[in-house]
Every structure is written in structure tokens, then in C-alpha cells.
Amino acid sequence: MSQPGSLFVSPLARLSLSRPLRLPPMRPLTVDSLNPAVRSVQYAVRGELAIKAEEHRVRLKENGADHGLPFDRVISSNIGNPQQKGLDQPPITFVRQVAALMEWPDLAKLAPQVFPKDVLARAKELHEETGSIGAYSHSQGVPFIRQNVARFISDRDGYPSNPNHIFLTTGASAGVSLLISMLISKPKKSGVLIPIPQYPLYTATLAQCSGAAIPYHLDEPAEWSTSVDEIRAAINKAVQDGIEPRALVIINPGNPTGALLNKETQAEVVKLCEEHSLVLLADEVYQSNLHRQATHPFTSFKKVVRDLNSPVPLVSFHSISKGVTGECGRRGGYFECTNLSDDVIAMMYKMVSVTLCPPLQGQIGVDCLVRPPKQGEESYPLWKEETDRIHKALAERTATMSARLNKLPGVSCVDSPGALYLYPRIEIPEKAIAAAKAAGKEPDAFYALALLDATGICVVPGSGFGQKEGEYHYRLTCLCPGVDEYVGKLEKFHLEFTKQYS
Amino acid sequence: MSQPGSLFVSPLARLSLSRPLRLPPMRPLTVDSLNPAVRSVQYAVRGELAIKAEEHRVRLKENGADHGLPFDRVISSNIGNPQQKGLDQPPITFVRQVAALMEWPDLAKLAPQVFPKDVLARAKELHEETGSIGAYSHSQGVPFIRQNVARFISDRDGYPSNPNHIFLTTGASAGVSLLISMLISKPKKSGVLIPIPQYPLYTATLAQCSGAAIPYHLDEPAEWSTSVDEIRAAINKAVQDGIEPRALVIINPGNPTGALLNKETQAEVVKLCEEHSLVLLADEVYQSNLHRQATHPFTSFKKVVRDLNSPVPLVSFHSISKGVTGECGRRGGYFECTNLSDDVIAMMYKMVSVTLCPPLQGQIGVDCLVRPPKQGEESYPLWKEETDRIHKALAERTATMSARLNKLPGVSCVDSPGALYLYPRIEIPEKAIAAAKAAGKEPDAFYALALLDATGICVVPGSGFGQKEGEYHYRLTCLCPGVDEYVGKLEKFHLEFTKQYS
Structure with a gap:
């Protein structure tokens, strides 16, 4: 490569001299040259x-x-x-005490007096199962924590839950994006039914995946209720437009509406999904934010699907960001798959393994959400x-x-x-x-x-x-x-x- | 809706009875019906x-x-x-002490004696700037932490760094996925140059975005070095195949090879990106894992681009998962944009805002990475x-x-x-x-x-x-x-x- 006379020219200078001058100038990176699907996202x-x-x-x-x-x-x-x-809204002390001990386990020896006994025991157990929170966990989340989530779900609904069908996530949003990206099989020709008004994560993710948002309106005069007839009309219109509906999103309790579905409507929704072979995506992140439980209780779609013995594929999302935990910054949540085949779940596992694992402090937050202190434990009164x-x-x-x-x-x-x-x-x-x-x-x-x-x-x-x-x-x-x-x-x-x- | 004789039938049962029996049975959700791009991902x-x-x-x-x-x-x-x-490999004590205080700030009052003074001061400062780590931060990451990252970069390279051009991320992977998803503008017709061997995040993300992976081989007999001629040949072949190369990935130090580029090669790479209007994606997550610094030092691409006064758009990735921090489970990292226009950066901001923010404990980890204890501080000797x-x-x-x-x-x-x-x-x-x-x-x-x-x-x-x-x-x-x-x-x-x- 070296030429006579160029021996004492630095490699950088030589390169600079040898730069072909006839080439057109560099085209700058402009917004117009970016992925149009990304450009169309709104949030x-x-x-x-x-x-x-x-x-x-x-x-x-x-x-x-x-x-x-x-x-x-x-x-x-x-x-x-x-x-x-x-x-x-301050953080729940119990959550933060457990988290602090997971960050620096030596605190249990150096300052045990500042922690309630049940917190020390909880952190010790979690540390033994999880190991360092600085290590990647299983891509679906720590198996022990998924077992605890499964117990929480089965206690809530009265039906079994399988830890292998649970994925811990980086907030509920990451799970929603994963599901939508998997279901949009034909860009612009397959779509997802979303309520209007909706949380804009749904339209943003659909735009990014070039999927069609198929809107169905909620009924404002009837307390923002969900009407199966309205959804059915939206499906018919989509099919006429050449769009295949793949999934139905229900946000319950609603965002932005705060509405709650009653069990009868939920059953109708499940039946509708069955008729139209739709995957039901149940965004239930506000399930514990209930202001008038006597008249407006929460029932999970998992329970309704099992009550009806329905084969509808259901993915239910929950989060530590809402409820009374309000731990948005930890980025923790989970989804549970019901009636999904093992090979579809294996495909999900492959996809989450590319992103390695959800943040460990988010996972610890999920564990605290599904296993709060029990009556009789030292932490209970404050919690x-x-x-x-x-x-x-x-x-x-x-x-x-x-x-x-x-x-x-x-x-x-x-x-x-x-x-x-x-x-x-x-x-x-x-x-x-x-x-x-x-x-x-x-x-x-x-x-x-x-x-x-x-x-x-x-x-x-x-x-x-x-x-x-x-x-x-x-x-x-x-x-x-x-x-x-x-x-x-x-x-x-x-x-x-x-x-x-x- | 109510009919004679059905008054005492529960709404659920009524619905079940009225189910149209003539409909075909529900089609199950199969892998074959999922997004083919997702199916093609390998990791x-x-x-x-x-x-x-x-x-x-x-x-x-x-x-x-x-x-x-x-x-x-x-x-x-x-x-x-x-x-x-x-x-x-145990965690670095300094990182975990700061993190524990961020989780439960009361520890500074309840057990100050167990923390070094500089750690207490650091956590107090971070808490004042960040607020609760249970809150969403700015979608690009806490502004104060981005300022500290910018100072780390400018101290490393000798060139200024703009905190507004820095994005804190959920590990480096999230940043890489974002960039690739933005750059693939024509599915199957635009591509990204990737080294072979490569870290499979790149091919997995490209498969997911339906982008083309344009391989260039590293030279094993020459210590896995990078050859600009090899990259140029790969570009020519791609163009002949009707694929537009949009970006070039360089992993330095290499994964899986562990190779280090020398400055001369780096300069040639930058010039090549200039000639071909490529965005340079510099994966520099192993920048502090150097085993023979005297013969194999690390130089950032940011420094090389600035040394050459080049207009090449550069995105440089770093992480807390590698180095000696090894905090994989926190999911923290950042990328810095160089020579990117404000409207392209605004588009990135829009995209990261959909996922709300990177995990706060990952962001705290980034702050500890870029601001380790200084000589003279109480934490320094142990660190x-x-x-x-x-x-x-x-x-x-x-x-x-x-x-x-x-x-x-x-x-x-x-x-x-x-x-x-x-x-x-x-x-x-x-x-x-x-x-x-x-x-x-x-x-x-x-x-x-x-x-x-x-x-x-x-x-x-x-x-x-x-x-x-x-x-x-x-x-x-x-x-x-x-x-x-x-x-x-x-x-x-x-x-x-x-x-x-x-």
C-alpha cells in the first residue's frame, strides 16, 4: 500500500488526500428518508x-x-x-424497603434495625431466588416471581394460572407492542379493533407496525360503556374495506374514560371474539383503581373466559405503574396468555429474548404488587x-x-x-x-x-x-x-x- | 332484549343459548398466522x-x-x-449504595453511618434532580444525568457533547432497535451493513423490520480486523441486488471477536460512510473492557468523526451492562447522536415517548458509570x-x-x-x-x-x-x-x- 514519497505522511492525512473528489457530496439524513411507518406514529x-x-x-x-x-x-x-x-403520592414504603435491600443486600447485616422483619425475610427469599439484580434474568422474568404472579391471578379469579404462560415486561406498554407486532401479519391489510377514545399507545404501535386501527366508539351518554353491536359494525366495515381484524383491544377500567365493563358485556365480548376468531387483548392495568366498587366492581377477562369455558385466545396486561403502587419509573408489568398454543408462546419467548430481560427492579416491583404484606406481618399496618x-x-x-x-x-x-x-x-x-x-x-x-x-x-x-x-x-x-x-x-x-x- | 320465559335465566346463560350455531368454529391462533417478519427472527x-x-x-x-x-x-x-x-463478579459497591439510597431515601436519616459521605451527597443530589425513581422521567432520560453523560463524553474525546442529543435507553439494545427501525424505509429494499461475525441483535432487529442484513466479513487471520475494501465490496453487491445501504454497524471492541479497530481504519470507515451517505452505528458497549491497552487502545468514533471534521451522521451506543459495572439486570445505557438534524432527533424523541421512559435504576446506573468516585473521596479506594x-x-x-x-x-x-x-x-x-x-x-x-x-x-x-x-x-x-x-x-x-x- 505504501508508495514512494508518502512514507512520512500520516495515514489520516494520506486518506484525506486520496479522497475521491469526483464523488457527489454526502446526502444528509433527513426525516423524509426515514421509515414512513415511524413518521406516521402519533403520541x-x-x-x-x-x-x-x-x-x-x-x-x-x-x-x-x-x-x-x-x-x-x-x-x-x-x-x-x-x-x-x-x-x-409517595411510594409505598414496603416496596422501597424490599427494593433497597435487593440493591445492597449488606444492609440486612449493617442496619437490620431499620427494616421490619417481614421485609428482611422477603428480601432474603427474593435474593436467593433471583440472585443479583444486576444479572439478566430469564427472558420471561424470574421464574419464582412468575409463580407468585400465577398465584395472585388464581386467587383473584378462582382458576389456575400457569407461570410459563406469564411474561414479565418493561411496563405493560412493552407487552402491548410485542403482541401487536406479532399479530399484524399483512401490513395495512390486518388490523386491531381499538376503542375510541383509546390510550394512544395502541394507534402508535399499530402505525409503527403498519397495521390498521379499526375504531369502535364507546357510548358517552351511557357512562362510556362498550357496545358489542358497535364492535360488530366496526368488524363488518373493516372486512368490507379488505382489512382482516386480528384482535380486539378492551381497556378495562377505561383509559381515558375510567369506565368499567359489567360481566354481561364482558361475556358478550368474549363470544364475539369467538365468532370472529379474534385475539382478545385485555388492558387491565387500572384493575385496582376502583372508586365505587359496590356498583362498579372489576372482573378480569381471564375469569370471564374461564367461566364461559371459551377457547378465545386472551392476553391480559397488568402493571406496577398504576393502582396505588404508582411505580412508573421502575418499568414493571406482566401479561398472562390464556388459550395460546405452546408454539405461539415459544415465538413470544424468542422475541423477548432479543431484548434480554425486563428490568429487575421492575420485576421486584411486580413481586411486591402480587405479594403485599399480610395481616399480622410487621409491615402490614403501614402498608x-x-x-x-x-x-x-x-x-x-x-x-x-x-x-x-x-x-x-x-x-x-x-x-x-x-x-x-x-x-x-x-x-x-x-x-x-x-x-x-x-x-x-x-x-x-x-x-x-x-x-x-x-x-x-x-x-x-x-x-x-x-x-x-x-x-x-x-x-x-x-x-x-x-x-x-x-x-x-x-x-x-x-x-x-x-x-x-x- | 328480555323475552317471556327468560326472566330467570342469567344473562350469561342467555347469551350462551343465543349463540349462533351456524357459525364456523373459531380458528385457533397458529404460528403460521403470525407476522412473517417476527417468525423469521433468530437469536x-x-x-x-x-x-x-x-x-x-x-x-x-x-x-x-x-x-x-x-x-x-x-x-x-x-x-x-x-x-x-x-x-x-460482584456488583460495584458504590453503584449499589447510591441505588439503595435512591430506592429508600429515608436510609440517609435512619442509617447514615453505613454509607460513605460522598455516596450520601451523590444520592441527595440525584434525588433532588430526579425526584422519585418511581416517577416517569423525561422520555430521553433525566436531563441532569444526560448532562453528566455529555461531560463524560467530552472529557473522553476532547470535543463538546450536547445533552439534548443524548438518549438514555433500556440497555443499548433498545437504542439499536430504535435506530434500525427508523432507518429501514423500504422493507426488503433497504439494508444495514453488519460485520460477520456479529452480535445477533442486529440480524434479529433487521428481520423484525424486514430490512436487509448486508454482511461484510472480518479478517480472522489479521486478528479479526475490519477491512474497508471488504465493506466497499459488500456495498457494491447490495446495490447490484437492488438494496439501498442505509447504515453501517461497527462493533468496537468487537462482539464476538474482541477485536479493536485502530484509528487509521476508523478514519477510513468514516470516509467510506461519507462517500456512500451511510449512517454510522457505533456499538461501543465494551469500550472499557481493554486487556492490552498499550497496543490496543480504544478510540471512540465520535472523536474520529470530529478529528476529521466529517459530516457523517453517527450514533454511538454505550451500556452499563458490560465494562466492570456489569449491571445487565438494571437495563441501562445511552446513545449519542452526532451530525443528526434536529428534526430527526425530534422524531426519535416521539418514538421513545411512546415507551414512556427508560427504567430509572438503569438511568442511575448510567450516572454512576459516567461519574465514578474521584480520588480523595471516601468511596474511591474501594471502588x-x-x-x-x-x-x-x-x-x-x-x-x-x-x-x-x-x-x-x-x-x-x-x-x-x-x-x-x-x-x-x-x-x-x-x-x-x-x-x-x-x-x-x-x-x-x-x-x-x-x-x-x-x-x-x-x-x-x-x-x-x-x-x-x-x-x-x-x-x-x-x-x-x-x-x-x-x-x-x-x-x-x-x-x-x-x-x-x-
Whole structure:
């Protein structure tokens, strides 16, 4: 390779000199050249509004009293993130004590006096079964923890659960993405039935997989109930459009609606899946967020499928991010497969093995979720007090907020019996709709941006979840403390906005 | 809906009675009906061998002395998982102390005496910046931690790094998958250049995205070096086949080869990417696993790109799973974008926001990786001792193992200067090849299965990483303690296998 005269030229310089000058210049990497499926993904929960809220937050932090904004703090009501700064939901002490001992097992010897005895025993048992939480686990999750999940499920439903059919996941979202990516077998020609309004993970994942979202509407006047006739009509329309429905998503309790299905409707849904050979994807991450259990209890789809002795393939998702645990940052969850064949499960195992394993502290969180302290154990009283307080605060806030929003002119709001959200419907004046169009925005996004700029409250416009043509909503969480001040700001803004554009 | 006479029939039973009997029975969910791209994914690191090893492990555990296997324990040399049971790499104490305080901040008040002062200060600072580790963070990762990563990079390379161009990830794998999924714009018609042998994450992700893997061979006789001519030939062939190369993957230090690129080759690679408008994906997760730094130092591609003042779009990956941290189970890592436009980065942000955020304990692990204790701090001596010991053990084991494997007839093994692996080449006798074919297996998989059954040592056959036609290899980790016994078993098996099939 070396040539006379080039011996003392450094290799880098030589390369630079020998660069062919006739080549066209490098084409830059542009958005237009990226995967069109990726480009088409939309996810409103962390979209334009969340980005603007972050900008406001930085401005407040960096400019002290001179921030020039009409509020002193940003209230993130856009995302179900109970432990975020500014909200009042502390972690459950039991979970964190177990987690700390898993991080540094020497603490059991160095400072045993600060831990309840059952926590020490629990961490020791988990450590023996799991090993170091710095090691990859089995790709489906630690077998011992999956056994505990199976026991939790069978205690809940009264039917057996198989640990080998359970996958621990990086939050429920990772499981949902996996399932949808597996089921979309013909891009643009196979689809998944999703409720409208929906949690936008579903449309985002379908867009990424080039699958069709087949919408079915929930019934707002009937407390956002699910109608099998509506789903059937959606299936018929999809088939007419040349799209094969592969699966049906049910979110129960609902997100963003907070609605709960009754057992009769659940049975009809299962039968419908059977008729149409659909995989039932049951998003049940809010199963323990129940505000009026007497009238609106939760029944798992696993129980309904077994009650009916149905062969419907069912995948049920749960998470540690919601409920009263609220451990979003650990990224833990699981799904259980019912009526799925061993070779389909083997295919799932292959896919999760590429991503190695879910985070171990997420798995530990799942274990704490499915094995809380029992009455008589040292941790129990504090655990009971903490979890009761969170349940109570959420139920009270939801009731207060929906009652007050309902009293506002041009606002109607179903009083959610479950989950963490309200999804009020708002009337937007014609002049505001025109102003929104002029600004190139959806009317409800225009409303939500104005709300953010005026109050610091960040919500997600209904257009991010889906709604009927000409209707407008927004989703807000019921996690914020100081309900009076919070709803007061919403009320004041709504009245002023309506007046401004009347 | 209610009919005469049916008033006392339960709604479930009524539904069951009214089920239309004329419908065809439900089609079960079969593997054949799943996404063909998913079906085509292969991932050998946790494939047949790993599953069989797990079966042996269960058999040993459940059957006591009556297990009937010719070994007493399974040695998982198939995966770079330093903290797994049976290996001797303990976690770094500093990392775990910080993590425990993040899990349960009250420990700083309840048991301050067990923590070094710098650890208490570090955890306090991180807690103030991050908030609860049970909350979702910014989707790109905690801004403060990204600032620390940027400082680590600029200290390493001597060039500035922008925290807004850094994404914290769920291990490096999640970042690699994201990039590949974004770059494959035309299924089956756009591709990514990957080294052979490669880490199978690349082919698995490409299969999932229906992208083409464009292989270029590394040069085994020249210590597995990378040849730009070889890459250029692969590009030309791909273009002739109607495939557009979008990106080039370089794994440096190599996996499975352990090879290190020299700066001159790196510069040639960058120039080649410039000529062909390729995005350079630099997998640098083993950057601190260097066994012979004097002759085989590590230079980041970020530095080379900046040295050359090149406009090549570069994405560089790092991880807490490897190095001396070995915190695989936390699932932490990051990637840095260089020369990528703001709108492409905004598209990445949108995609990561769908998965909400990387696990917080993974992010804390990244912070500990990029901000280890400094000389003079209370934690420093123990941290130094622990990290030195791991570096030394790994370098010694790699040298011993490669020397002894090289002495075996029919085995040649490049003495890896980096990473955690050896990738010996083995000659497999004709009779064994015939026996493998009869069993429907690749010859090296046949060899590896026989090794597992005879010794309990689980390795990954070369066919899982790629190799030239007619050549056979396997990858094994250099993480196992008791090198004498371990290599002794490999030697004994190889000689017996060769004899058996001669």
C-alpha cells in the first residue's frame, strides 16, 4: 500500500488526500428518508403540550420571580405519573424497603434495625431466588416471581394460572407492542379493533407496525360503556374495506374514560371474539383503581373466559405503574396468555429474548404488587394505611372534580368509577374553532394550549385519544393535590375562554 | 332484549343459548398466522442451547444427587452476564449504595453511618434532580444525568457533547432497535451493513423490520480486523441486488471477536460512510473492557468523526451492562447522536415517548458509570480496588484461555484484546458433520450441544453470529472463575469429540 514519497505522511492525512473528489457530496439524513411507518406514529400524551409545559417549567426554574408567566408552577395532568414532583403520592414504603435491600443486600447485616422483619425475610427469599439484580434474568422474568404472579391471578379469579404462560415486561406498554407486532401479519391489510377514545399507545404501535386501527366508539351518554353491536359494525366495515381484524383491544377500567365493563358485556365480548376468531387483548392495568366498587366492581377477562369455558385466545396486561403502587419509573408489568398454543408462546419467548430481560427492579416491583404484606406481618399496618389513603384520595378527588366540572356551562363529565382520569366533554365556541383552524390546530388542542398558557395546567386534548366528529374533550388526571385550587383554575379558565370567543 | 320465559335465566346463560350455531368454529391462533417478519427472527444467544442448559439446571436442582448428568453445575458461557449465579463478579459497591439510597431515601436519616459521605451527597443530589425513581422521567432520560453523560463524553474525546442529543435507553439494545427501525424505509429494499461475525441483535432487529442484513466479513487471520475494501465490496453487491445501504454497524471492541479497530481504519470507515451517505452505528458497549491497552487502545468514533471534521451522521451506543459495572439486570445505557438534524432527533424523541421512559435504576446506573468516585473521596479506594480486580481477572482469564485453546489440535483462537469473549475456530471432523446433518443441526451447534451435555458448559455456536462457509466457531465468555477446571473441561471434551468422530 505504501508508495514512494508518502512514507512520512500520516495515514489520516494520506486518506484525506486520496479522497475521491469526483464523488457527489454526502446526502444528509433527513426525516423524509426515514421509515414512513415511524413518521406516521402519533403520541399525544407526550406531544406538543407536554413539550410546551416542559419549556414553561424550565422558564420558571431559571428566571426566579421574573418569569413573566401568569402562574408559579406547571401542573402535569397529562400523564398518569403519580409519583412525579408536585403530586402528593409517595411510594409505598414496603416496596422501597424490599427494593433497597435487593440493591445492597449488606444492609440486612449493617442496619437490620431499620427494616421490619417481614421485609428482611422477603428480601432474603427474593435474593436467593433471583440472585443479583444486576444479572439478566430469564427472558420471561424470574421464574419464582412468575409463580407468585400465577398465584395472585388464581386467587383473584378462582382458576389456575400457569407461570410459563406469564411474561414479565418493561411496563405493560412493552407487552402491548410485542403482541401487536406479532399479530399484524399483512401490513395495512390486518388490523386491531381499538376503542375510541383509546390510550394512544395502541394507534402508535399499530402505525409503527403498519397495521390498521379499526375504531369502535364507546357510548358517552351511557357512562362510556362498550357496545358489542358497535364492535360488530366496526368488524363488518373493516372486512368490507379488505382489512382482516386480528384482535380486539378492551381497556378495562377505561383509559381515558375510567369506565368499567359489567360481566354481561364482558361475556358478550368474549363470544364475539369467538365468532370472529379474534385475539382478545385485555388492558387491565387500572384493575385496582376502583372508586365505587359496590356498583362498579372489576372482573378480569381471564375469569370471564374461564367461566364461559371459551377457547378465545386472551392476553391480559397488568402493571406496577398504576393502582396505588404508582411505580412508573421502575418499568414493571406482566401479561398472562390464556388459550395460546405452546408454539405461539415459544415465538413470544424468542422475541423477548432479543431484548434480554425486563428490568429487575421492575420485576421486584411486580413481586411486591402480587405479594403485599399480610395481616399480622410487621409491615402490614403501614402498608394498609398508605394504600387506603391513596385509594380514598383518588376516589374523593375524582368525585369532586367531575361534580364541579359538570356544573360548568358547556362542560359535561362522566364521573369515572375507575382508573386515574376524567375525560370531560367541552363545547368550544365557533369563534374559537375558527381561531384554531387559522392557527393550524385542532380546536381542543387550541383550548388545551390556552389552558396551559393561562394556568400552567397541562392536559391532553381529546383529539389525541379519538372522539366523534365535532365533539371535543380533554383528559386530565385526578392525581393533583389541592383540588379546590386546581379545579378553580380550570373553571376560571373555561369561563374566560368561552367569554373571549363568544 | 328480555323475552317471556327468560326472566330467570342469567344473562350469561342467555347469551350462551343465543349463540349462533351456524357459525364456523373459531380458528385457533397458529404460528403460521403470525407476522412473517417476527417468525423469521433468530437469536442464538438465548436459543436452543440456552433452553437446554436451563433444563439441565432445573434437573440438577430438583433431583439432588440422582440427577444422572455427568456434571454438577451448568456454566453459562453463552451470555455476557457478569453477575449471574456461579460467576464471581460482584456488583460495584458504590453503584449499589447510591441505588439503595435512591430506592429508600429515608436510609440517609435512619442509617447514615453505613454509607460513605460522598455516596450520601451523590444520592441527595440525584434525588433532588430526579425526584422519585418511581416517577416517569423525561422520555430521553433525566436531563441532569444526560448532562453528566455529555461531560463524560467530552472529557473522553476532547470535543463538546450536547445533552439534548443524548438518549438514555433500556440497555443499548433498545437504542439499536430504535435506530434500525427508523432507518429501514423500504422493507426488503433497504439494508444495514453488519460485520460477520456479529452480535445477533442486529440480524434479529433487521428481520423484525424486514430490512436487509448486508454482511461484510472480518479478517480472522489479521486478528479479526475490519477491512474497508471488504465493506466497499459488500456495498457494491447490495446495490447490484437492488438494496439501498442505509447504515453501517461497527462493533468496537468487537462482539464476538474482541477485536479493536485502530484509528487509521476508523478514519477510513468514516470516509467510506461519507462517500456512500451511510449512517454510522457505533456499538461501543465494551469500550472499557481493554486487556492490552498499550497496543490496543480504544478510540471512540465520535472523536474520529470530529478529528476529521466529517459530516457523517453517527450514533454511538454505550451500556452499563458490560465494562466492570456489569449491571445487565438494571437495563441501562445511552446513545449519542452526532451530525443528526434536529428534526430527526425530534422524531426519535416521539418514538421513545411512546415507551414512556427508560427504567430509572438503569438511568442511575448510567450516572454512576459516567461519574465514578474521584480520588480523595471516601468511596474511591474501594471502588478502585473492585474495578482493578475485575479488569485484571478478565485480562488474565482471556490470555490463559486463548493460549490453552490455541494449543489444542484443530483449534485456533485469536487472543482478544477487548470485550468479554473468545471466538475460537474449531475443525469439526467429517463424520461429525455428517452426524450433525443427520440430526438436522449445524455442525457447530451439534458440537456445542455435545459440549453442554458432556460438561455443563453452555457456549453459542458460530452459526449464531455468522462465519464463512465451511468454517466453525463458538463464542464463550471469559467471565467464569476457576479457569483451570473450566478450560480443562473444554480441552477434554474437544479431544474426546475429535476422537469419537475420527
